[in-house]
Amino acid sequence: MNHFTPVSALVGGLLIGLAASVLLWLNGRIAGVSGILFGLLSGSWPERAWRALFVLGLVLGTAGYLILTGTPAPVRHGFPVPLLLLAGFLTGFGTARANGCTSGHGVCGLARLSLRSLAATGTFLAVALLTTFLVRHVAGLGT
Amino acid sequence: MSRAKPVLQGLASLLAGVVFGVGLAVSQMIDPNKVLGFLDLAGDWDASLLLVLGGAVCLSTVLFRVLLRRPAPVLDDHFHLPTSSVIDARLLTGSVLFGIGWGLAGYCPGPVLASVGFGNAEALWVLPAILLGAGLQRWLDQRQAPKPTAVDPPDSLDEFVIKN
Numbered sequence: 001m002n003h004f005t006p007v008s009a010l011v012g013g014l015l016i017g018l019a020a021s022v023l024l025w026l027n028g029r030i031a032g033v034s035g036i037l038f039g040l041l042s043g044s045w046p047e048r049a050w051r052a053l054f055v056l057g058l059v060l061g062t063a064g065y066l067i068l069t070g071t072p073a074p075v076r077h078g079f080p081v082p083l084l085l086l087a088g089f090l091t092g093f094g095t096a097r098a099n100g101c102t103s104g105h106g107v108c109g110l111a112r113l114s115l116r117s118l119a120a121t122g123t124f125l126a127v128a129l130l131t132t133f134l135v136r137h138v139a140g141l142g143t
Numbered sequence: 144m145s146r147a148k149p150v151l152q153g154l155a156s157l158l159a160g161v162v163f164g165v166g167l168a169v170s171q172m173i174d175p176n177k178v179l180g181f182l183d184l185a186g187d188w189d190a191s192l193l194l195v196l197g198g199a200v201c202l203s204t205v206l207f208r209v210l211l212r213r214p215a216p217v218l219d220d221h222f223h224l225p226t227s228s229v230i231d232a233r234l235l236t237g238s239v240l241f242g243i244g245w246g247l248a249g250y251c252p253g254p255v256l257a258s259v260g261f262g263n264a265e266a267l268w269v270l271p272a273i274l275l276g277a278g279l280q281r282w283l284d285q286r287q288a289p290k291p292t293a294v295d296p297p298d299s300l301d302e303f304v305i306k307n
Contacts, residue, residue, distance in 0.1 A: 003189070004189055004190055004191055005171065005191045006190075006191065006194055008169050008170060008171065008191075009170050009171070009191035009192065009193075009194035009195045009198070010194045010195075010197075010198045011169050011170070011198075012166045012167065012168070012169035012170020012171070012172065012195055012198070013166070013170055013194055013195035013196060013197060013198025013199040013200075013202075014166075014198045014199070014202050015162055015163070015165055015166030015169060015170075016162075016163055016166035016167065016170070016195070016198075016199040017198060017199040017200065017201070017202030017203040017206070018162055018166075018202060018203075018206075019159045019160070019162035019163035019166060020159075020163070020199070020203045021202070021203050021206035021207065021210065022155065022158060022159045022162060023155070023156065023159035024206075024207060024210055024211075024216065024222070025206075025210045025216060025217060026151075026152070026155035026159075026216055026217045026218050027152050027155050027156060027159075027216055027218055027219055027223075028215065028216030028218075028219045028221060028222035028223050028224075029156075029216075029223050030223070030224065030225065031159060031163060033163075033251075033252040033253040033256065034252040034277070037252060037256065037273075037274075037277075038277045038281070041274070041277075041278075042281075046149060049149070049153055050152055050153055050155075050156040051156070053153045053154075053156040053157040053160065054156040054157070054159060054160040054163075055160060055256055056157065056160060057156065057157040057158065057159065057160020057161040057162075057163070057164060058160040058161070058163050058164040058167070058253065058256055058257055058260075059160075059164060059256060059257060059259065059260030060160075060161055060164065060260065061160060061161035061162065061163060061164020061165040061166075061167075061168070061257075062164040062165070062167055062168045062173060062257035062258075062260055062261060063164075063257075063260040063261045064161070064164075064165070065164070065165045065168040065169065066168055066261055071168070073173075073261045073262070073263065074171070074173060074174035074175075074176070074177070074263075075263065076174075076175055076176055076265060079175075079248065079265060081268055083247055083248055084248050084265055084268040084269050084272070085268055085269075085272045086244075086247060086272075087243075087244045087245075087247035087248035087250060087269060087272070088244065088248075088250070088255070088268065088269035088270065088271070088272025088273045088275075088276065089244070089272045089273070089275055089276040090240045090241065090243050090244030090247070090276060091240075091241055091244035091245060091250065091251065091252065091255075091269075091272075091273050091276065092244075092272065092273035092274060092275060092276025092277035092278075092279075092280070093237075093240055093276035093277065093279055093280050094236075094237045094238065094239070094240030094241030094242070094243075094244060094276070095237065095241050095252060095273075095277065096237070096276065096277035096280035096281060097233055097234075097236065097237025097240065097280050098233070098234050098235075098236075098237025098238045098241060099225070099227070099234070099237070101241060101251050101252045101253075102196075102245075102251040102252075102253065103163075103251075103252075103253055105238075106196060106200075107196070107199045107200055107203055108203065108207075109225075110200045110204070111200055111203035111204040111206075111207045112207055112211075112224070113204070114225070114228065115228065115230065116225075116227065116228050116229065116230050116234060119230045119234065119235065119238075120234055120235075120237075120238045121238075123235055123238035123239055123242060124238040124239070124241045124242035124245060125242065126242065127238070127239050127241075127242025127243055127246065128182050128242040128243075128245040128246035129182055129184055129246065130242075130246065131182075131242060131243045131245075131246025131247055132179055132182035132183045132184075132246040132247075133183070133184065133185050135246065135247060136179075136183055136185075136186060137185050137186070
């Protein structure tokens with residue numbers, strides 16, 4: 001069962017936009033999570049430090065919000081592990097290949113009016129819609 | 144002053160990360176079922192995620208326009224912006240593969256990291272798989288990188304096979 005939550009969605013979206021703007025304003029960096037994560041694994045020390053702190057902040061921000069507001073953490077039971085592994089592998093390979101994910105291309109790229117990011121976002125969104133349709137309604141998995 | 148800069152930059156990153164993480168939690172992007180509810184047009188469609196992306200993109204489009212008029216960010220001497228603007232096969236195939244991954248399980252990279260923090264067991268499968276996939280792509284890049292343009296490689300092979 002899904003419920004349309006327009007207010008929390010909009011507020012959450014504005015916070016994500018604000019976070020991306022803060023990072024650009026202060027550090028001149030793009031808040032692309034896949035790029036920040038992969039850059040954390042290789043690169044010079046100062047480069048790694050700001051990335052590590054962004055990731056730490058992200059983890060603390062989500063966990064802190066859930067704890068302070070008493071919001072139950074979303075848990076899904078019984079989702080097939082092989083599907084999780086495949087999904088993760090494709091996400092890692094694909095975002096490294098396309099140099100961006102939902103945040104880097106989808107938020108920051110579109111905000112910079114980048115046609116490259118528009119092409120990437122249109123592509124992964126369309127393919128994700130098609131994939132979910134196939135998984136849920138053709139294969140009957142993962143619901 | 145310049146010695147304090149790396150510290151201030153670190154604090155700025157931490158702050159941006161915290162706000163980003165709160166945004167993911169408030170918008171419920173950390174709930175893969177919520178995400179799949181949006182991606183599942185043929186099911187009981189939940190349009191919420193459209194407002195998450197819409198809100199994030201609209202606000203940052205306005206603020207980026209203003210911010211990028213500055214000669215430099217507050218804590219650095221220049222902006223670190225992507226230099227590539229090409230729309231090539233690499234970008235599109237990468238996006239197709241990411242789209243399959245996102246649509247399969249409902250996780251994009253941000254929510255996966257956030258999920259590790261509140262002990263979502265699924266993230267403990269997804270995150271290592273993401274790192275493995277990214278590692279493979281990077282390994283492929285490194286293998287290709289040092290090769291100078293010598294003899295035309297696999298393209299001609301394909302042609303040869305087809306001609307036969």
